Amino acid sequence: MPENHSFYYFMTESRSLAPPETTPEHLTLSWDSCVSRTLVHRRAVAEVLLTDARALPDDRFLLAAQWPRSYATSRTGAGAGAGAGCGSGSASDERHDPMLAAETIRQVGLYICQRFLGAPSTSRPVIRNVGFLLDNDTEPVVGYGATDVLCRAEVFDVRRVDDVPWPVALSVRIQLSAAGREFGSAFGRVRVLSEEEYETFRGPNAAADPVPDDVHGRPSPTEVSVPSPGDVMLVRDPAGALLVAPADLRHPRFFDHPSDHVPGMVLLEAARQAACLVGASPGRLSGCHMQALRFTEWNSPVHVECEPAEDGWAFQVTQNGDTTASGTLSFAT
Numbered sequence: 365m366p367e368n369h370s371f372y373y374f375m376t377e378s379r380s381l382a383p384p385e386t387t388p389e390h391l392t393l394s395w396d397s398c399v400s401r402t403l404v405h406r407r408a409v410a411e412v413l414l415t416d417a418r419a420l421p422d423d424r425f426l427l428a429a430q431w432p433r434s435y436a437t438s439r440t441g442a443g444a445g446a447g448a449g450c451g452s453g454s455a456s457d458e459r460h461d462p463m464l465a466a467e468t469i470r471q472v473g474l475y476i477c478q479r480f481l482g483a484p485s486t487s488r489p490v491i492r493n494v495g496f497l498l499d500n501d502t503e504p505v506v507g508y509g510a511t512d513v514l515c516r517a518e519v520f521d522v523r524r525v526d527d528v529p530w531p532v533a534l535s536v537r538i539q540l541s542a543a544g545r546e547f548g549s550a551f552g553r554v555r556v557l558s559e560e561e562y563e564t565f566r567g568p569n570a571a572a573d574p575v576p577d578d579v580h581g582r583p584s585p586t587e588v589s590v591p592s593p594g595d596v597m598l599v600r601d602p603a604g605a606l607l608v609a610p611a612d613l614r615h616p617r618f619f620d621h622p623s624d625h626v627p628g629m630v631l632l633e634a635a636r637q638a639a640c641l642v643g644a645s646p647g648r649l650s651g652c653h654m655q656a657l658r659f660t661e662w663n664s665p666v667h668v669e670c671e672p673a674e675d676g677w678a679f680q681v682t683q684n685g686d687t688t689a690s691g692t693l694s695f696a697t
Contacts (some may be wrong), residue, residue, distance in 0.1 A: 583636075
């Protein structure tokens, strides 16, 4: 389904941008209130990261986002402790949860499609690729409140079809800055389906319930470096294989609203936790890339495997013998 793109070229590409505080565009943005929650597919206002956006020439956009200090899917920064594994950190050098970068590009892609490119509110944008790369030396330190983040976005590789006034697929990349310092980048690929296309494509799978996991063993929060038992995304089957099975199907971050398939953010977090269990060196997630080949369904077991790769860890999500998603993770040691 997803097309091939030069993702790694983008993630390693060096860009020189003027400090955002010196640009006239920056002065027009506001961090005072969030954008419409429906445009980023969130039910709770508290889960909306974007606060404002402006369209620039040549398929470029400027967006304001706010990263809350309360957002935590992994144990990072203060309180992680020496035994926290992949999410260890120190109180004197606390950073935001890296998964905020993935959630930011997810919201940016959905918002641009509907706010600026004409996709109707009834459309069903689906994320097909997502990834980010953070510079641990320049990332903003968590302060007493949220961090205002500036996102410089560029839309490219747009695909259109006859008789459809909006793009049916597009790629978005963003540069992340805070307080005038660039600290990371992110990438996403969006496929925009009409409501009718989505319903036809999903078929009976849309009504499936999650497979019970009460007969399996669930890792402890410490083993997968998360704050609480409800944050654990994995279980082990009787043979010891890892299965994606969220402990809390109403988790405020991962299940802000019901989903007829396993959300991509759940798969990405499950892969990070799998890396912890199979021996990823203690450190903080600094980059990732995930490609979704097809929907991952609720109605049969979902396996995740993770192994060392040249520049980090490679993971694969399989269901009924087919790969549904795959990608890589990198950790800052």
